[in-house]
Amino acid sequence: MTSSTTNAPRQPLLPKWLKKLLGTLLTIAVTLLGLLFVTFMIGRVMPIDPVLAVVGERASQAQYDEVYRQLGLDQPLLVQFGIYILDVLQGDFGRSIRTGMPVAEDIARVFPATLELATIGTFFGVVLGVPLGVMAAVKRGSWIDQTARFVGLIGYSMPIFWLGLMGLLVFYGILGWVAGPGRVDIFFDGIVEPITGMLLLDSALRGEWDVFRNAFSHIILPACLLGYFSLAYISRMTRSFMLEQLSSEYVTTARVKGLSEWNVIWRHAFRNIRIQLITVIALSYANLLEGSVLTEIIFAWPGIGSYITVSLLANDMNAVLGGTVVIGVIFVGLNIFSDLLYRFFDPRSK
């Protein structure tokens, strides 16, 4: 743009898009490094002696010193941090004291359960929340708008673990509509050979419909619970995005042209908020992964949230920090994903 005014149009060292990409990559790298630094420091300040956890109380001083060296604790802090980063980059989070397995393997085993739960929850949130938000914006101040507001208010104020208990009490205890805590009845446990680790998907793929039905009955309540919180967030954001669009001039123009209200809302206004919506949905998905910590405890769901909490209560620090890093990385990843999506696909942000 400015090159036309200068005599010799200078070629920049790197094309603009590449520079932008490198900048983004650097930001990601720094954020992830910082994330690891925080978990590393948490691991350092904890009052539990990692050596004692390995050798036990009765070990001799010589044994203690040997393990102390093996764990690399005699190295300077910076070197230890370097070793930690290298380990994590290779997917090595150390061994869990509680399960005796490598933490990475544990996480790979429990993570699909969380993913399954959060995915179905987000699905409910999107399917119900987007139309609710759009209608609330279109019919502003009407009963549907009030409903959306009420749903949001309750969602932001309700302790998720308590709502889960109430759900269990009503739908499992009193009405008996759904199955209780756990992922599947003990009778069906272990029938389906895991493919993806997501029980619903696996049982469908293997054609084990009895297991599928039972697993569905188990997942529906926690998924609805997470879906409710996702719904509260998504509908609120959709409403505010839509209001912004509906008050802009092109909508008035479209109306003046005589387009039907349906056309104006869905073909014009809604089309412009799609990218923003995907960003919100990605963020809500990330939040559900976090929200699943308490939900999983309530529903005895064998996911990463339960894994972190149970390990925490057992003072199993490797497992806690490994889980924290994994959730943190996913969180960062989804944030960056939505950010990139926004930047590259929304022409207004250029």
Added chain:
Amino acid sequence: MSTATEPSTLKAWLLAEEPTSRRQARAASVYQGWLTMRGNTLTMIGLGILIFLILSAIFAPLLATDNPYAQDLAGRLKPPGWEGHIFGTDSLGRDIYSRLLYGARISIYIVLLVAAIAPLVGLMIGTIAGYVGGVTDTILMRATDIFLAFPRLVLALAFVAALGAGIENAVLAIALTAWPPYARIARAETLTIRNSDFIAAVRLQGAGPIRIIVRHIWPLCISSLIVRVTLDMAGIILTAAGLGFLGLGAQPPSPEWGAMVAEGRKYILDYWWVATIPGLAIFSLSLAFNLIGDGLRDVLDPKGGE
């Protein structure tokens, strides 16, 4: 903007069209906000709930019908209304109503502590980053972003794991996860203030950076931080209750509401009230803050509520 009210002296002073002092102008704008908020029924309901809960926390010793720690194993898990136990008894026969009252003290104590620590940390980091600028700014803001990148509850869990369970550590963990948004706000405010004439004037008088930040920038940042804190209160309560529920906050026999829900969880199908009632208490406190926050946002940022 209603000037047609009967001229009681204080009201007239507050509603004067041309304030004569800075204090009067400030009081008048607060009063205008209060008038707007008073018209919002939901906000007033929230304020009512909050005042009710604060009063019950303050007068807990007078209102309680029993000692919140006194066990009565013969009268355990009795339903609400049994022998004067308004909300029934828990698994150790303790009176749930009295425990709720004392639990309100703990919840409010936690919220107030976090609401004091987190904004203060954010204020310090944000103003230093904004005022000093350059490399310091980059480093501090990167750190802020990293903390923002963590999911809050999971980070709080990890901190509690490192520090050990307990109320004070829970407060510290929540505060450590809650400060980044405040740092951002404080930095943004500082950037707009930094180059103004009065700061240059103070600097010419020989004031050092610490004096400028503490005496001249902080006072101007505080109002926007207070608004944000009010909006965050409900989240703080829910996180604290969540930690309590997981057994990482207040330790037994302390009547913390989240821990009470956890205690009642084992009996949920047979003795519903043990978990239900403390949960309702958590819900009402966080609802109260959300209602007040909504009203406050309408007053302070009329566009944001749309």
